[in-house]
Amino acid sequence: MTNSNKTICVVWTGKEKQIIKKMNLSKEGQDVQILVLLLGKRDQKVNVDIFVNHAKSRTQSRVVVKGVLFDRAQAEVNGRVSIEKGAVDSKAWLEAKLLLLSEKASGRVEPNLEICENEVVAGHATTVGQVNEEELFYLMSRGLPTETATRLLVRGFLSSILAEFPSSYKIYEKLEKRLSHI
Amino acid sequence: MKNIKTNYKYGFSKPETETFRTPKGLDKKIVEAISGYKKEPEWMRDFRFKSLEIFKQKAMPGWGADLSGINFDDLYYYINPSEKKFRDWKDVPTDIKDTYEKIGIPQAERLFLAGVGAQYDSEMIYHSLKTQWEKQGVIFLGTDTALQKYPEVFKQYFGKVVPPDDNKFAALNSAVWSGGSFVYVPAGVQVTIPLQAYFRINAANMGQFERTLIIAEEGSFVHYVEGCTAPIYTTDSLHSAVVEIVVKRGARVRYTTIQNWSSNVYNLVTKRMLVEEEGVGEWIDGNLGSKKTMKYPSVVLQGKGAKGEILSLAMAGAGQHQDAGGKAIHLAPYTTSTITSKSISMGGGRSSYRGLVKIINGAKGSKSFVRCDALLLDDLSRSDTYPTNIVREQNVTLGHEATVSRVGEEQLFYLMSRGLSETQATSLIVNGFIEPIVKELPLEYAVELNRLINMSMEGSVG
Numbered sequence: 001m002t003n004s005n006k007t008i009c010v011v012w013t014g015k016e017k018q019i020i021k022k023m024n025l026s027k028e029g030q031d032v033q034i035l036v037l038l039l040g041k042r043d044q045k046v047n048v049d050i051f052v053n054h055a056k057s058r059t060q061s062r063v064v065v066k067g068v069l070f071d072r073a074q075a076e077v078n079g080r081v082s083i084e085k086g087a088v089d090s091k092a093w094l095e096a097k098l099l100l101l102s103e104k105a106s107g108r109v110e111p112n113l114e115i116c117e118n119e120v121v122a123g124h125a126t127t128v129g130q131v132n133e134e135e136l137f138y139l140m141s142r143g144l145p146t147e148t149a150t151r152l153l154v155r156g157f158l159s160s161i162l163a164e165f166p167s168s169y170k171i172y173e174k175l176e177k178r179l180s181h182i
Numbered sequence: 183m184k185n186i187k188t189n190y191k192y193g194f195s196k197p198e199t200e201t202f203r204t205p206k207g208l209d210k211k212i213v214e215a216i217s218g219y220k221k222e223p224e225w226m227r228d229f230r231f232k233s234l235e236i237f238k239q240k241a242m243p244g245w246g247a248d249l250s251g252i253n254f255d256d257l258y259y260y261i262n263p264s265e266k267k268f269r270d271w272k273d274v275p276t277d278i279k280d281t282y283e284k285i286g287i288p289q290a291e292r293l294f295l296a297g298v299g300a301q302y303d304s305e306m307i308y309h310s311l312k313t314q315w316e317k318q319g320v321i322f323l324g325t326d327t328a329l330q331k332y333p334e335v336f337k338q339y340f341g342k343v344v345p346p347d348d349n350k351f352a353a354l355n356s357a358v359w360s361g362g363s364f365v366y367v368p369a370g371v372q373v374t375i376p377l378q379a380y381f382r383i384n385a386a387n388m389g390q391f392e393r394t395l396i397i398a399e400e401g402s403f404v405h406y407v408e409g410c411t412a413p414i415y416t417t418d419s420l421h422s423a424v425v426e427i428v429v430k431r432g433a434r435v436r437y438t439t440i441q442n443w444s445s446n447v448y449n450l451v452t453k454r455m456l457v458e459e460e461g462v463g464e465w466i467d468g469n470l471g472s473k474k475t476m477k478y479p480s481v482v483l484q485g486k487g488a489k490g491e492i493l494s495l496a497m498a499g500a501g502q503h504q505d506a507g508g509k510a511i512h513l514a515p516y517t518t519s520t521i522t523s524k525s526i527s528m529g530g531g532r533s534s535y536r537g538l539v540k541i542i543n544g545a546k547g548s549k550s551f552v553r554c555d556a557l558l559l560d561d562l563s564r565s566d567t568y569p570t571n572i573v574r575e576q577n578v579t580l581g582h583e584a585t586v587s588r589v590g591e592e593q594l595f596y597l598m599s600r601g602l603s604e605t606q607a608t609s610l611i612v613n614g615f616i617e618p619i620v621k622e623l624p625l626e627y628a629v630e631l632n633r634l635i636n637m638s639m640e641g642s643v644g
Binding site for chain 2: 085088098100101102103104105106107108109110111112113114115116117118119120121122123124125126127128129130
């Protein structure tokens with residue numbers, strides 16, 4: 001049996017209104033990773049809809065959405081991961097984390113799981129919030145101005161997902177461009 | 183009581199027996215009859231009429247459990263088994279006593295209760311309240327009696343936390359409500375022993391629409407416990423309650439429910455608390471029985487520093503769908519909420535966590551954490567998680583985590599190698615899984631719950 005691995009990467013910098021990714025894992029042992037990075041500013045809005053269906057056994061999915069929202073930017077993330085009956089030994093992970101960098105930024109996260117098989121491992125985690133005040137305070141007490149400290153914390157928040165993107169996405173450049181905004 | 187309309191003409195002749203029962207089905211005449219029979223003030227009758235209109239207009243929910251099996255025309259909306267209100271245990275009819283004996287109420291009464299409101303069909307028939315609390319000004323009455331005795335307080339709060347247009351079933355309850363409990367705790371009073379009420383459905387096709395209203399004045403504390411057990415019937419029944427709670431500044435209210443309706447009951451309940459500044463509102467909600475449950479206890483945190491906690495436990499066996507969860511609405515700064523959900527699906531049952539956390543703009547410094555864990559005991563069952571998290575404010579912390587798993591083979595193997603049977607081992611693991619919620623229950627409930635789980639494990643494993 002051959003394993004088929006696939007990684008889907010999405011970077012949003014405000015152009016699209018909607019991002020839809022659908023994956024049906026219909027081959028035994030199929031693997032998918034969906035990585036979504038959201039960098040929103042001004043009045044940019046995005047709806048992210050991700051659907052993953054595990055139809056066969058030993059399938060694996062990992063969905064990670066990380067977003068940084070400036071100004072009045074808004075993000076709505078809807079994820080739905082289903083595991084069909086019979087898709088034994090499957091694994092699913094769904095993660096959505098949003099960082100709000102302005103008072104007017106807002107987010108909505110709906111990570112749904114529908115599990116019809118018991119021999120599986122499935123989980124999700126979401127967070128929505130601002131940069132950690134204590135960390136910010138620590139950096140500032142070391143002499144960094146607020147802006148630099150915030151930039152550092154944003155880079156830290158995104159570092160795990162950034163490292164997973166292929167270099168062709170020029171993701172660091174996009175991020176730095178957006179961070180210069182702070 | 184001058185505002186009570188006395189010249190009301192009954193829409194129905196009073197039956198010769200002691201029992202008053204409306205015919206099957208629901209229309210304005212039925213609502214009028216219920217209101218008239220209870221000799222309600224005009225405002226309440228109008229409220230019922232208005233609610234009935236809303237009920238007719240509202241569509242059935244297009245999400246959650248499948249409710250297509252409910253036939254609203256085939257239900258009784260009001261039955262009163264006994265005209266008498268009992269103040270003393272010895273005056274309670276023997277057959278009712280026997281039923282409660284089986285559920286274990288008498289001991290609980292002696293040991294743990296302060297006052298008991300036992301609902302037999304639609305009326306509170308037994309009530310006792312310890313004199314010390316009467317002296318402190320605590321009111322614990324059947325909702326119908328409270329409307330007659332304390333019309334002003336009642337009108338001030340009734341229908342304010344859950345208005346009739348909130349949802350179709352809140353409208354239905356508002357139109358035909360009957361029974362339930364009314365609790366009023368004056369400022370600064372700490373009610374140290376939980377108030378308990380047992381509800382039962384026991385006539386076939388009987389819909390129960392109890393209405394509970396709890397008001398905790400500033401700095402007070404009360405723990406209200408509600409449990410349900412129902413015998414088995416052949417036809418479907420509907421239970422659609424509304425619980426409204428007002429937690430004033432610095433007060434704390436805890437509301438515990440163990441729902442164990444028989445497996446033909448549709449259990450569709452709206453429960454909500456309004457929590458003012460520095461107040462604490464807690465829901466402990468266990469759903470074990472019923473055919474379909476849709477219940478999402480809510481905390482509306484409207485005062486600065488208010489706190490809400492929801493513990494939800496759901497067990498779905500064969501033919502059951504438990505669609506349960508919780509809602510936390512943060513409307514003020516520095517409010518905090520936690521939602522913990524534990525669900526178990528087995529024998530082809532389905533349990534869903536459905537939840538909402540909303541933090542509005544301006545609710546700065548608010549924090550919310552949601553954790554839901556699901557245990558799937560076999561490959562026939564299903565588990566879902568439908569959380570919605572909305573944040574409109576930057577300065578907040580919101581976290582959500584969920585896991586779905588089965589009973590670990592290694593854990594099972596270990597326990598069985600120590601001499602436990604598979605059933606015993608599974609029961610032990612399941613009891614461990616729900617322990618964070620069980621430890622918050624009053625003792626007799628925890629014992630009852632453990633027994634129930636052990637009972638339902640028998641035959642489900644192996």
